[in-house]
Amino acid sequence: xxxxxxxxxxxxxxxxxxxxxxxxxxxxxxxxxxxxxxxxxxxxxxxxxxxxxxxxxxxxxxxxxxxxxxxxxxxxxxxxxxxxxxxxxxxxxxxxxxxxxxxxxxxxxxxxxxxxxxxxxxxxxxxxxxxxxxxxxxxxxxxxxxxxxxxxxxxxxxxxxxxxxxxxxxxxxxxxxxxxxxxxxxxxxxxxxxxxxxxxxxxxxxxxxxxxxxxxxxxxxxxxxxxxxxxxxxxxxxxxxxxxxxxxxxxxxxxxxxxxxxxxxxxxxxxxxxxxxxxxxxxxxxxxxxxxxxxxxxxxxxxxxxxxxxxxxxxxxxxxxxxxxxxxxxxxxxxxxxxxxxxxxxxxxxxxxxxxxxx
Numbered sequence: 001x002x003x004x005x006x007x008x009x010x011x012x013x014x015x016x017x018x019x020x021x022x023x024x025x026x027x028x029x030x031x032x033x034x035x036x037x038x039x040x041x042x043x044x045x046x047x048x049x050x051x052x053x054x055x056x057x058x059x060x061x062x063x064x065x066x067x068x069x070x071x072x073x074x075x076x077x078x079x080x081x082x083x084x085x086x087x088x089x090x091x092x093x094x095x096x097x098x099x100x101x102x103x104x105x106x107x108x109x110x111x112x113x114x115x116x117x118x119x120x121x122x123x124x125x126x127x128x129x130x131x132x133x134x135x136x137x138x139x140x141x142x143x144x145x146x147x148x149x150x151x152x153x154x155x156x157x158x159x160x161x162x163x164x165x166x167x168x169x170x171x172x173x174x175x176x177x178x179x180x181x182x183x184x185x186x187x188x189x190x191x192x193x194x195x196x197x198x199x200x201x202x203x204x205x206x207x208x209x210x211x212x213x214x215x216x217x218x219x220x221x222x223x224x225x226x227x228x229x230x231x232x233x234x235x236x237x238x239x240x241x242x243x244x245x246x247x248x249x250x251x252x253x254x255x256x257x258x259x260x261x262x263x264x265x266x267x268x269x270x271x272x273x274x275x276x277x278x279x280x281x282x283x284x285x286x287x288x289x290x291x292x293x294x295x296x297x298x299x300x301x302x303x304x305x306x307x308x309x310x311x312x313x314x315x316x317x318x319x320x321x322x323x324x325x326x327x328x329x330x331x332x333x334x335x336x337x338x339x340x341x342x343x344x345x346x347x348x349x350x351x352x353x354x355x356x357x358x359x
Contacts, residue, residue, distance in 0.1 A: 001172060003170055003171070003172040004140045004170070004171050004172050005168060005170040005171075005242070006138065006141035006143075006144045006168070006169055006242060007144060007166060007167065007168045007236075007241070007242075008141070008144045008145045008166070008343065008344070009165070009167075009234060010148060010155065010164060010182075011080070011081050011152060012081045012082065012152075012165065012183070013165070013166065013223075013229070014044060014164070014223055014224040014226075014228060014230075015229045015233040015234045016081070016341065016342060017044060017078065017081050017082070017224060018041075018042040018043065018233075018252075019042075019231050019234070019252035019341045020077045020252075020342070021042040021044075021053070021073065021074055021078075022042045022055075022057075022231045022252045022253030023252045023253060023337040023338050023340065024076065025040045025042075025055060025059075025070070025073055025100075025253065026038045026040065026253055026254070027336060027337050027338050028063075028065065028069065029255070032062075034333045034334075035060070036060045036063050036255055037058070037103045037255055037257060038057070038058070038253065038254065038255040039057045039058050039103075039254055039255075039258060040055065040056070040058075040100065040231075040253040041055075041230070042055050042229070042231045043228065043229070043230050043231075044224045044229045045089075045224055045228040046086065046089040046224055046225040046226070047088060047095075048087075050087070050088070050089065050090040050094055051088065051089035051091075051224065052094070052095045053074055053094060053097070055074065055096070055097070055100060056100060057100055057101075058101055058102065059100050059102070060102070061102035061103065065098070066098070070096065074094075074096055075091065078091055079091075081163055081223070082163060083162050083163055084162050084185075086225035116324065117294070117322075117323050119257075119263075119291055119292065119293055119323050121259060121291050122288075122290045123248045123249050123288070124248050124287070124288045124298075125248075125259060125264040125288075126240075126244065126245050126246065126247040126264065126285070127266070127268040127272075127283075127285035127286075128239075128271050128282070128283070128284050128285070129275040129282065130283075131282065135347035136276070136347060137241075138240055138243050139171065140169050140170070140171045140243070141243070142347070143171070143176075143204055143205060144241070145167075145343050145344060145347070146204045147167045147178070147180070147201055147204050148165070148343060149343055150200055151167065151182060152343075154196070154200065155182065155183075159185075160184055161182060161183065161184050161185070161193075162183035162185070162222055162223070163183065163222075163223065164182075164183040165182040165183060166179075167179070169205075174208070175208045175209055175210050176208070176210075177210050177212070178205065178210065178211045178212070179212045180197050180201070180213050180214070181214050181215070182197070182213075182214065183219050183221075183226075184214075184218075185220065186218070186220050190213075190214070197213055231252050232250025232251075232252060233250075235250050238250065238345050239264070239344065239346065240344070245286075248260070249261075251264065251340075256326070256332035256333065256335075257323060257327070259287075259289045262327060262330070263287050263296075263321070263323075264345070265326070265332070265345070265352075266321055266329075266330065267286070267287050268346050269330065269354070270283075270285050270301070270319045270321075271283040271301075272353075272354065273315075273319075273356060274301065274303065274316075276356045277315065277357075279306060279309075280303035280304065280305075281305070282304055283301065283302065283303050284301075284304075285299070285302075286298060286299075286300040286302070287299050289323075294322050294323070294324075296321045299321050315359065329352075332352070335351075
């Protein structure tokens with residue numbers, strides 16, 4: 001018996017709120033100048049004074065991210081992910097610190113070249129796809145995410161629910177085990193909530209399952225009032241779940257010259273296309289870069305039990321993994337990164353790195 005567990009979190013989770021704020025800053029910078037270089041992280045927490053948000057990192061020096069602009073971005077992001085103002089995190093009393101500085105000249109000079117842009121960082125990126133699900137994502141993670149997305153719709157509509165939540169799925173046993181934690185108002189009827197969540201889960205789990213709801217008891221204090229949030233802390237949730245290796249760097253708050261993001265998108269694009277074009281049932285792509293260097297140091301394609309062929313090699317060679325080629329092929333300077341932060345960066349129709357190319 002092989003048990004497989006995967007977890008997802010809602011957009012109201014404090015780490016995902018931090019990711020969203022960072023990607024909103026990125027969107028603003030790219031809106032001002034598509035050649036912007038951005039590496040921004042956000043920290044947020046509840047305090048006795050009403051809450052603290054720190055936005056820091058590096059942005060191209062020609063980009064206007066003054067204190068007023070950052071406050072505007074933060075408030076807009078929070079308005080979509082927080083319902084309740086707790087004393088510890090009150091939207092009207094927040095302390096917002098802007099500690100963004102100009103981009104490192106060493107990085108700028110190493111990376112910027114209109115024709116042969118070098119990688120914005122060193123590191124390893126992973127892409128994965130499987131034909132076991134319509135989304136080409138791992139099955140347990142795919143189920144957890146579907147439940148999470150439907151739960152998010154319920155959270156936004158139900159006045160007795162707040163917006164922080166987690167979903168965990170364990171498959172492979174006699175029963176699928178489902179664990180859901182969802183933030184709620186004190187006056188909610190937990191029996192009715194259990195019934196609603198059970199019905200929701202049954203839409204996505206087609207085997208016998210058990211449901212554990214709010215195993216800590218009540219969950220009335222959540223989001224950044226209940227826990228700290230930090231950009232990049234949910235890198236497994238942002239990718240494919242725990243059954244697929246993690247390359248290293250987080251995605252949010254980084255412009256596409258940063259291969260942590262663009263390289264990971266390109267790796268997914270290649271892996272998905274290998275599977276979609278029936279070269280393999282599942283595929284894992286690994287890419288490695290060095291900062292300032294144009295050519296990747298590694299492009300490895302693992303098709304597991306599949307058979308390599310000359311046609312597959314020719315197909316792989318069509319996917320140029322140099323940073324500038326990735327940016328152009330996947331149109332990464334025209335992406336609204338504010339929408340990519342939630343429910344993993346992969347497996348969603350309409351994103352350029354999910355596009356299936358013909359042979």
